[in-house]
Amino acid sequence: MLPETVVSYLNEHSEQFVAELQRLCRQPSVSAQNLGLGECAELVKTMMEQVGLHTQLFELEAGPPVVYGELQGRSDKTLIFYDHYDVQPPEPLELWQSDPWAAEIRDGVLYARGASDNKSNIVSRLKAMEAWLQTAGQLPCSVKWVIEGEEETGSRHLGQFIRAERARLAGDGCIWEFGGLDDDDIPAIVLGLKGMLYVELTARGPAADLHSARAAIVENPAWRLVQALSTIRDAAGHVTIEGWYERVRDFTPAELAALEAVPLPEEELKRELGIAHFLNDMHGPELKKALAGGPTANIAGIWGGYRGEGHKTVLPASAKAKLDFRLVPDQEPEELAERLRSHLQRHGFGDLELQIQAASPAARTPLEAEIVRMAQETARQVFAKEPIVQVSSAGSGPMALFSDLLKLPTVAIGCNHSGSQTHSPNENQRLDVFLAGTQWMAAMLERFGQAG
């Protein structure tokens, strides 16, 4: 249990914590637009130092710097935190009810780009540390903190940093950048993320767009692209590239039980998504398994030729598609990129240009890891509710750098809430959840310090 002094400190300083969150949200930091990143990195570094952490900015080969902070604690256990100070672009601006950089508070909710993803987690973690340092003079465990500045554009240089600083980043567990309460305000502990292979396929035809009368004698690259794509995935959603599923790790019985235990309100979800059926008419456990552990092949974009009003008859010079393949443990993105390349060649599409834009493996911390139990125990303490455990998110991120490369059991927990509109206009952070999340982090620091 958290000492009364820590709880009091957190309660008594809640207004200052919110002010600090506003301070961070008012600093724009849009990685996609290279806006305010250096300033935001400096601000995060300063905020860390004001709490008492030792900090360093790591300049990378390209992209914004990594902010690094660390502090020795009471026990010999080291907890790693991963966050990012960059945010999504705020556009379209006209859909915001208040300026995305104003961090306006209305009815106990703070509205700002980045409020939820992921500046509230940065500040709540920082303030949990401050509470320990101000009341006990020391952290219950040692802390190392990596805050990158290009998560929203694909964490392109994070791997370089992690590999270069591997020795420095030794630790015993990791807390991920997102996490919090589910739709019913039940605390959720997420143990995994899918990997990602993102490619752009280009089919090229004649030197310039032609009058489509030429279609009688000139191949249309849009047809080539369509034909190539149609060999990649079947109507049921399965990837039809040879060996694609070869390395897929099965769920353990415990993971299956955990999946089963988390409710999935199917009808509600269909209504929300505006669909009549789920893919391949899945339901029940099948649906949950697909979300947590199903590889996907998605056409994120496809284009070629004329897209305006009415009819224009053109044979386009090229056609392109962007595909994102979500991967699961233990699929290997580089191997699969190669399988995709061979597949295209084997099917007569070796002339299509294949550009790999991202390749990162999936991550999944075992249910049995001690940090999972710690997250459960502390969630019960703070929220007085039984938390749910999600074997994996359906989303992706660079978690494997921590869970696999650095061998850190990793959980995603924090102060996010459902309805926070991350990546959308009017992104927001409920302040009650922000403050509860601060307590959760303080409790995790304590519990981690007691690890066996």
Next chain:
Amino acid sequence: MLPETVVSYLNEHSEQFVAELQRLCRQPSVSAQNLGLGECAELVKTMMEQVGLHTQLFELEAGPPVVYGELQGRSDKTLIFYDHYDVQPPEPLELWQSDPWAAEIRDGVLYARGASDNKSNIVSRLKAMEAWLQTAGQLPCSVKWVIEGEEETGSRHLGQFIRAERARLAGDGCIWEFGGLDDDDIPAIVLGLKGMLYVELTARGPAADLHSARAAIVENPAWRLVQALSTIRDAAGHVTIEGWYERVRDFTPAELAALEAVPLPEEELKRELGIAHFLNDMHGPELKKALAGGPTANIAGIWGGYRGEGHKTVLPASAKAKLDFRLVPDQEPEELAERLRSHLQRHGFGDLELQIQAASPAARTPLEAEIVRMAQETARQVFAKEPIVQVSSAGSGPMALFSDLLKLPTVAIGCNHSGSQTHSPNENQRLDVFLAGTQWMAAMLERFGQAG
């Protein structure tokens, strides 16, 4: 042979003819942008009246008016002309060397949007009639002239007009809006056009774009579209819709001989198009037959999801494709639209929205028609060269309304030249060809009046 008086008139007034062409080219008339159409219709009507034709503007249910002109001639034979006063949009403007509406003349070439397609033909035909009227006081044959204002946007209301005015439009033959000299300045007589079925296919998925993590459980409409398209055409270019080729009319032995007689410089054409091989590696007679008589299925446009830089992971709410199918005699566009619809249903794509944007049949005048012989004879007179006869263009247009509905043997002949950049920046008209075309038309009027 043309009387000396007519030839002299044509020669002596060439400067005025060019000035008249400039006058018409300086009047913008962009149907796609609804720009200057009423003004251009009035100008064409005025120009007809100044020559001596009786004119009338026909307002249609929608779209710009049809300009109609007629004049009784010496013989009881009636020659119908079809032209259009609208032009393509001039954009991109920055690629023009002079203003597209300035009708600037450089080195014997007039540069303007519409100069070649099809204002030069309008003026050369008009001036051929003027020459006869000014020298002989009468046309050698009767003339009826239909000049529409929305050819460049698909002649959407021309069918209504032709059907309503069918009795008025009785005649013995028709001269089409384009035609002239081929790459080697050999006069070419074109006897047919392909038909067109233009459709837009829409696949719809979730109510809004989703994060592509949802691809694990939500079907992506871009995949549905790709799968549907892949059933429509094979890699060799054949349409794989049941019964698509059922009504295709074979070339006659005479047509095959005519195809064979027209040279097709394959290597040059490949270089020009920037391709290494023709579709399905065709060459020789096969290639010529495909151009003149091969049905096509072309993806004129396809789009859905994200097309910007870098990687964005979205599952789009919808995906669309525009397809143009070129048709040949005797394929029936309405029947084929229905076959396409059934095909999609049979293959499980009945939920895709199919919007028919254009449906017009092909046209092909028999080689044996008397008007073909007349065009050949007059071409020899004017150009002192043996003309080539093209069984069909690879392009499309509303020719069947004249050749089939009005039962008029139809030839496309005129004053166009290769390199005229129609539909492109710096569209131009060689003035020597313009004046020669005027002679060709004067000769055709005479020859048609002598028809048996």
